[in-house]
Amino acid sequence: MNVITPTADGSNTLYNETIGEHYHSKHGALQESKHVFIDAGLKHAIAIFPAQEISILEVGFGTGLNFLLSAAYAAENHVPLNYTSLEAFPLRSEELESTAYHKYVPALLWDSFTLNYGKALQQLVNILPAQKLRIVHTYLHRYQSAQQFDLIYYDAFSVQHQPEMWTDEIIAHAASFLKPGGIFVTYAITGKLKRALKAIGFTVEKLPGAPGKREMLRAVKA
Template sequence: MKRNIITTADGSKTIQIEDWNEQYHSIHGAINEANHVFLKHGLLFYSQNKLEAKPISILEIGFGTGLNSFLTLIEGEKQSLNIDYVGVEAYPVLAKEIEQLNYGELISKDHASMFFEMHNIEWEKPTYISPDFKLEKQQKFFKDISDISKYNIVYFDAFGARVQPDLWSEEIFEIMYKALKLNGVLVTYSAKGSVRRAMQAVGFEVERLPGPPGKREMLRATKHSTI
């Protein structure tokens, strides 16, 4: 499928899959969306309410461009957090595409080299990008995740249900539920009713939150029981 690099409303770039009319990030602002959904309502919400988690363990569903990981590294440094980060991706982004993304330039030139290091490290090998940020990239399908009670936070950033509905099913959310520790949270940009119901069906307590630019709502799900 044809892939293009496009510029979103906040000036940050993302990858568009032309045949699907689908982007890796919101056209209303890739950085704005990531900060709002995953940093504000995921990392910062959890770290401010569950300070016993050291390190904070994060699973990203759809490592993609590495934007969420890069922002998390920088925010973790600001908040003096120790973070173990696992990014799962079935189809890694190409090096020539990564070179065209402007996240280092727009977010933090001081950390720009770390953004490229994230993409250059070996897959399946945990690597410290900074003293307090360990990254492991895993190349596999989401359905093949088998971790049990391992993560405090899940960043659920798969392609939309319109184009890949199988990634937003009860089967996938049951895998996410099992992967989370008790009181862990899952955040996603989606607010579809079918997605919310699938989360609730596997045991999540789900709340609607104000969405990022261009979206009215988003979802955050919490695991309050091991049953």
């Protein structure tokens, strides 16, 4: 059961009663997604990999907010986007629509997203002409792919509620799908996470966090 919850910046999130946590920060769902994944992630990747399609692997599709903001930014800046997201427990279409995230992205993007959400759970689809989405209904530890990505959005629930998503082994498994020079971003930063990434050859950077969090993490694969 997922319950709609307003956050401090006026945007909504959902509360996952099974996990016992919100999908986004109560200090601002929209602010957090923009700060961590668009500003620190996508914009940085576009600067590093200019004039090419940006490929993203997201761990935790959730409400789809990160995808919607990424697709909107990429389309506005004429950057092709190939977006793969892993989600073990996909939300129902009605739950996605209850978030009212249509207020934050162009109508054409929102309409295509809601129309093609079910199809994206089965195959790669064009949400916009140069914005592709595939949602893989699986657990991270079961995911295998020959594809190498430019950018990982690590948006699992917190270590307090999903400790299995923050072990050294699962972080290394996720990071194995990044290209050399690829970027790993997440809202969290702990000593354990920094050590896990450094141990597999990443350069780790602490950045100012989204509202409600002092710091976040960005790391680059050697």
